[in-house]
Amino acid sequence: MKTLKSQEISQVFEKSLGIKVGSVKDIEGGMNNRLWKVIDQKGKSYLLKKYVRDERDRLGHEYQGIKIMRDYGITSVPEAYWCDKEKLLAVYSFEGGIKKKPEELTSIEIVKMAGFLVKLKKISGGKETRNFPLSVNPCLSLNDYLKNINSRLEGLNRNIVINNPRLLKYLRGVEIRPLFNQMIKKCLGSKTDSGKLYKKISTSFLQLCPIDFGPHNMLISKNGKICFLDFEYFGMDDPARVLADFKWHEISEKISDDKKKLFRTTYLTGIHATKDFVCHLNLVEKIAEIDWMSIYLGSVSPKKINTRRFCDKSFNEENYVVNQINKFYHRLDKYYDRNRKQN
Template identity: 25%
Template sequence: MPSSAAPLLEAMPDPAETARVLAGPIRSMERLSGGGNNRIYRVETAGGAYALKCYGSTERLAREYGSLSFLAGIGAGSLTVPHPEAAAPDHGAALYEWIDGTAVSRAPDGRKEDDMAQAVAFAAFLAGHRSAEGAAALAEAAEACLSLTGLLDQIESRFARLSDVDDVRLGEFLRADARPVIDRARIRALTGYAAAGLGPSAPLEPGLRTLSPSDFGFHNALRRRDGSLVFLDFEYFGWDDPVKLTADFLWHPAFSLALQEQADWHDGMMALFAADPAFSARLRAQLPLYGLRWTMILLNEFLPERWERRLFAGTSAGWSEAKAAQLSKARLWLREARRLTDGPDGDVRSSFPLLADR
């Protein structure tokens, strides 16, 4: 069991020095809670406040800073995303506009009536700028799923990595519970693809892909005083199948959606990507598989290298407690994936609500 985040901590320069390199003389600096795999600070200077983000990965730094620079260039501006100010790759950090806002509720009853409309509008903004200058040069999203085979391979890869972990509870869950559902979901998806005349290994043609934050949801949003939302976290941004954007939003474990919100998101994506003739068929075939993919992701806490990242970001949880909590969540996600896999093969909307008792 790792007892510290030593490899990451030793490699990270002093945050105060990094702040001075990027922002000049600083008046104060405060580390913020949260941050996932990173460390985030509020930095006060004579010119105003900034957000300093210290990454545990230079790849994620480059992707996020480049993505936000692209979005600033096409007019996203400070209304929907933070403006990138400066980056210092040798310090593993970047400086961004400070957003004066409050966290958006992760539960439906704490959100505003038009929050979903703003989320759909941002997805539409990205889709509407697929031909913008510089868009073609952007990379695929991290772990993009551009074919059914690619999605299946990702699930199997995560399953294999978790199977190597020496943990009795995890091993039993994977072998006895998850494995049979994965096998049935694969058959269901391949059958659906065959019925729709789709090739499971054929990558989605570039003209049908969309730009995606790849970790999109209300957990990565702040609300300004005027009610407008600012979306955060573009470490995994890039080109992807809009089906993945759609499914991930529905399955994401970091926030929950009411039945009407699920329907509104689904309907919004169906309208947005109506020109894609196979969008509905792909979504119907792949939705249970995305539930299984998230089942595997929820178990990342069992991987020592992933736990190192949590320690780097400053988690206060104990490793044993974190693993037990994530296994419990994974059981719920697996149950829902099983329900969709074994249930009637109707339209996606008829499967809602997903995760009703999460």
């Protein structure tokens, strides 16, 4: 993915938005984009975002998602000003604030996070939102969750065979596929041999979902206002996926169990959750623990590594691979510890 020079950025703003640029600053982005803070000659700040080119319509999901949230009166997201789908560029409002460490989040902030999901649930039945596209890799059945896991494991196997046989050394001789099959069977029990695995979840469960939701994707201002960021996978999906991901996300590891329960309870109370949905959530949370182990293994694919190399100028492939594999084993150890205590 080609980066942009200050002169090119100035031309984009002047031609597309009629804005004369005063200064441009390259700022740290995420794993799949490059970001610039652009200040016009009147002192107003904007965020220019360049998306990585892949099979996902990251720009479309995020830009249209922010637009529709704003249209429904949700102001805890940036404003979307302009986009160019061919060049994979978008301009948003530049939001101030800080990213708090997960362990520093207050109970009030946790409640606000859950409240944001409740708001999305409430607007999801609207005329425009009902027809909003599905999220990236949506999970509309239990089998969809398993497909995501299997896809990463298949990618890992191809990576070992074709690109990086050294991974076998880091995996310490563990047979990955049988290991995951065993964990999935323990999690799902008889459902692995029944039609329940492929049964679509109730459409009443579905709502607009910000995938990869958590403290790493939000800014908190001095007055306590939260601005939520990163909607590249945004769309209609199973909210149990978001709640379970919040529980098991690596960023959430330092959030106390009490605050995780507060997040869960606030959401369930806010949407007046049915017993059926709670049972569904309980099962998805078990799958999500396994899913996160597969995420670490899938993150060492050549494609993921190339994306990280673009987004991080100081990227060290060897250190990155070792770190991701170590994260997998850390989660696996915790999984075994938890199961020993339950048995």
